[in-house]
Amino acid sequence: MRSLTINGETHEVDVEGDTPLLFVLRDTVGLTGTKYGCGIGQCGACTVLLDGQAIRSCQMPVDSVDAARITTIEAIERDPVGAKVVAAWVGVQVPQCGYCQSGQVMAATALLKETPKPTDEAIAAAMTNLCRCGTYNAIAAAVRQAAA
Structure with a gap:
């Protein structure tokens, strides 16, 4: 146990x-x-x-x-950064099939907790989760929105 x-x-x-x-x-x-x-x-x-x-x-x-x-x-929405990430995900309408999105939100939250104002390069380096729908541009836009 x-x-x-x-x-x-x-x-x-x-x-x-x-x-x-x-x-x-x-x-x-x-x-x-x-x-x-x-x-x-x-x-x-x-x-x-x-x-x-x-x-x-x-x-x-x-x-x-x-x-x-x-x-x-x-x-994740109990965490202030996580709540901002979720709001940005909804605002940008990131999900298509949605399967990878919980992992994407978790990765984005960890990034923004460590680097509150990441550059596009930092976002690309941190967001290594795969998305079979190819929503990478929307994911990056949501991370930027959550960081704003």
């Missing part, structure tokens, strides 16, 4: 230490906003914040996060 702090709440989970955080979030805790995409940490659909840093949860074993604060898309 291990104790995890997820979205400000303590969750006791009985899982093997090498279980990817993504599966603990989705299957054990029931937070399904974080998506499974590629399973190898490339696409970013599984992005969550670990102590404020964007990580790919499909590749993070749960025994590596015991003392960390985990934030998922379900709680």
